[in-house]
Structures are given as C-alpha cells and as structure tokens.
Amino acid sequence: MKFCSNCGCTVSYRVPEGDNRERAICDSCNIVHYRNPLVVVGCVAEQDGKVLLCKRSIEPRYGYWTVPAGFMELGETVAGGAARETLEEALATVELGHLFAMVDVVHAGQVHLFYTGRLISDFGVGEETLESALFSEDEIPWDDIAFQSGKFALKKYFEDRGKNRGVHVHELRRSPS
Amino acid sequence: MKFCSNCGCTVSYRVPEGDNRERAICDSCNIVHYRNPLVVVGCVAEQDGKVLLCKRSIEPRYGYWTVPAGFMELGETVAGGAARETLEEALATVELGHLFAMVDVVHAGQVHLFYTGRLISDFGVGEETLESALFSEDEIPWDDIAFQSGKFALKKYFEDRGKNRGVHVHELRRSPS
Numbered sequence: 001m002k003f004c005s006n007c008g009c010t011v012s013y014r015v016p017e018g019d020n021r022e023r024a025i026c027d028s029c030n031i032v033h034y035r036n037p038l039v040v041v042g043c044v045a046e047q048d049g050k051v052l053l054c055k056r057s058i059e060p061r062y063g064y065w066t067v068p069a070g071f072m073e074l075g076e077t078v079a080g081g082a083a084r085e086t087l088e089e090a091l092a093t094v095e096l097g098h099l100f101a102m103v104d105v106v107h108a109g110q111v112h113l114f115y116t117g118r119l120i121s122d123f124g125v126g127e128e129t130l131e132s133a134l135f136s137e138d139e140i141p142w143d144d145i146a147f148q149s150g151k152f153a154l155k156k157y158f159e160d161r162g163k164n165r166g167v168h169v170h171e172l173r174r175s176p177s
Numbered sequence: 178m179k180f181c182s183n184c185g186c187t188v189s190y191r192v193p194e195g196d197n198r199e200r201a202i203c204d205s206c207n208i209v210h211y212r213n214p215l216v217v218v219g220c221v222a223e224q225d226g227k228v229l230l231c232k233r234s235i236e237p238r239y240g241y242w243t244v245p246a247g248f249m250e251l252g253e254t255v256a257g258g259a260a261r262e263t264l265e266e267a268l269a270t271v272e273l274g275h276l277f278a279m280v281d282v283v284h285a286g287q288v289h290l291f292y293t294g295r296l297i298s299d300f301g302v303g304e305e306t307l308e309s310a311l312f313s314e315d316e317i318p319w320d321d322i323a324f325q326s327g328k329f330a331l332k333k334y335f336e337d338r339g340k341n342r343g344v345h346v347h348e349l350r351r352s353p354s
Contacts, residue, residue, distance in 0.1 A: 001182040001183075002182065002183060002184070002185070003180060003181065003182050003183070003184065003185035004180065004182070004185075005178040005179065005180050005181070005182045005188075005210070006178075006179060006180070007179070007180065008179070008180035008181075008185045008186070008187070009185070010185075011182075018304065021250065033182070034248070035251060036215050036216065036248055036249060036250065036251065037215075037216055037249050037250075037251060038213050038214075039213065039214055039216060039288055071211070071213055072213060072214050072288070073198065073213065073214075074212060074213065074214060074286045075283060075286075076283070077281035077283060077348055078279065078281055078288055078346075079281075079346070088197075098343055098344070098346075099279060099343075099344045099346065102255065102276060102290075104254035104255055104256075106252060106253070106254060109251045109252075111216055111249070111255055111290075113288075127195065164343045165343070166275055166276075166341045166342070166343045166344070167275070167276045167343070167344050169255075169256070169275075169276065171254055
C-alpha cells in the first residue's frame with residue numbers, strides 16, 4: 001500500500017498510538033490501514049468412499065490436483081464458502097459435515113479451513129478446472145496435489161474414517177502454500 | 178475504498194473478467210482490490226475450574242466483559258494470536274489446548290475462532306482492559322458479556338467440560354458482533 005484508499009494521498013508506515021505494530025497511516029486523513037490474514041475455505045467431498053478432486057486450469061499450480069477451495073467472500077459463512085467453492089470448481093452440490101482441518105499458512109498470511117462433505121449431485125468442470133474426478137485413498141495422486149494444506153487435509157480426512165475427531169491443526173511457514 | 182492503494186487513482190466497482198462479484202478496480206493501473214472476511218482469535222483460559230475474563234476499557238462495549246480476543250495479525254498462527262491477545266489484554270500466559278468454537282459473524286465480515294487454554298501465570302490488566310478476573314460457570318456475568326460470539330464460546334466451553342468435542346459452529350447475521 002502506497003496510497004490511502006479513502007482519500008488517495010500518500011501513506012507512511014509507523015506504529016499508531018496504543019498499537020504495537022507498524023501500519024500504513026494516511027499522511028492527510030490519518031486513517032490507519034490494517035492488513036490481516038485471509039481465510040481460504042475448502043471441502044473434501046465424498047461419494048462411496050471416494051473424494052472429489054479438481055485438476056487446476058489456472059496458476060498457481062496449473063495442472064495439479066486440488067481439493068475444491070478458495071478465498072472466503074464477504075457475506076458468507078465458512079461452510080457456505082466451502083460449498084460455493086465446490087460448486088464453482090467442480091459444479092458439485094455437497095451436504096457439509098464438520099470442520100476437520102485448519103492450516104496456518106503463515107508466510108502467505110492465510111488460514112485454510114476445511115469441511116467434510118457428502119456429494120449429493122453429479123459433478124463437472126468449472127472455469128478454474130481442467131478435469132474433476134473421484135479418488136479412493138489408494139488412488140490419490142499424492143505427488144500431484146497442488147497445495148500442502150490440501151494434502152494435509154486429505155491425509156487427515158482418511159485418518160478420521162468418517163468420525164469427528166476435532167480439528168486437525170497444521171502450520172506452514174516457508175514452502176509455497 | 179475510493180482510491181487505488183497502489184497508484185492513488187480513482188477506482189470503479191465492476192465484476193472483473195472470470196469473476197462473479199463486484200470488486201474495486203483501479204481506473205488507471207487496473208489492479209483489482211479484494212475485500213474479504215477477517216479473523217478474530219480468542220482464548221477461554223481456565224485455572225482451577227474458573228475462566229479468565231476482561232472488562233473492556235475501550236469501545237465498542239466499554240465496561241462489558243470479554244473473553245480475551247482480537248484481530249489475527251500477519252505473521253502469526255491462529256493459536257499464536259489467541260495467546261497474544263490473552264497476554265495483551267490480561268497480561269496472562271496460557272498453554273493452549275484445542276480449537277473448540279467458530280462463529281461466523283457474517284454482517285461484520287468476520288470469523289471468530291476460539292481456543293481453550295490453561296492459565297500458567299498470574300494475570301493483570303492490559304491497556305484495553307479495566308479489570309481482569311476469574312469466574313466459575315455460576316459467576317459468569319452473562320448479561321454483561323461484550324459480544325455474542327464470546328458468550329457462545331463460553332457456553333460451549335462449559336458444556337464440553339474439558340473434552341475435545343470438535344468445533345462448535347455458530348452463525349450471527351444481524352445483531353452487533
């Protein structure tokens with residue numbers, strides 16, 4: 001951030017009074033502009049013991065497989081976002097289960113939250129997807145999973161075997177999200 | 178947002194190509210500026226069956242009691258943020274337990290995440306706090322709890338009785354967060 005989104009003037013970086021972190025502060029209107037982590041929401045959707053993955057048609061990680069996931073939007077819940085991403089990326093409707101994985105992607109300033117889901121429709125190929133398919137645990141292309149957070153979620157999903165064992169937490173600090 | 182934070186020019190609101198939501202787009206450098214929900218992290222810290230609450234010295238909800246909580250910062254994990262907020266607001270060190278509550282505060286564009294914790298230090302009064310104290314379940318000032326998300330977390334905390342029963346999810350859409 002170089003300019004104030006409220007008035008268009010320049011910003012300077014300093015610690016506001018009563019704060020303990022450097023923020024962008026407008027040199028004219030004095031508004032403090034905060035930057036905070038973003039939420040990525042995803043869903044491991046199952047049908048007959050197999051889970052739904054999408055092969056990405058966009059960068060980053062073009063051609064790699066992913067659990068349907070993306071940035072949470074204003075106006076929706078975490079669960080709503082997970083269902084929306086599944087619909088957008090795999091044209092699939094899910095009945096959501098429970099929150100089962102949380103990955104802190106610290107270097108990217110992101111928190112990734114994953115729900116379990118039950119596939120209750122056909123599936124297809126959304127705009128950001130080359131191909132969608134169902135995989136049993138043995139069939140998962142582990143070396144071609146796009147993101148480490150998704151790989152963690154898939155591993156924990158199969159370990160849980162359908163039980164709600166609370167939220168599995170994982171932290172990523174350096175490698176690509 | 179009225180001005181581009183990258184170049185200071187005006188922005189217009191329209192749906193970018195390949196997107197399905199209106200975003201602020203710079204009229205000059207064409208950067209798309211996204212707005213997404215923020216994460217609030219909190220901790221219910223226990224000692225000898227009592228939980229730590231802080232009476233707020235700031236608005237909103239000045240004078241009301243709250244679970245230590247605040248906006249997650251870049252560079253930290255959800256758990257790290259929950260511990261930091263407890264340190265800042267109650268000058269208390271906690272050993273964190275598990276994630277046990279998630280509240281979608283949809284109207285505020287926030288996701289509130291709560292950890293259990295065990296108080297392993299004395300506590301005191303941070304800058305945003307008038308008074309800190311330990312409360313048993315019977316002593317909680319339920320009518321003077323600052324935020325509905327914190328009230329939900331406290332209720333579920335006592336219902337769980339120390340067990341990890343997964344994450345309790347709650348949705349708030351209209352009333353103040």
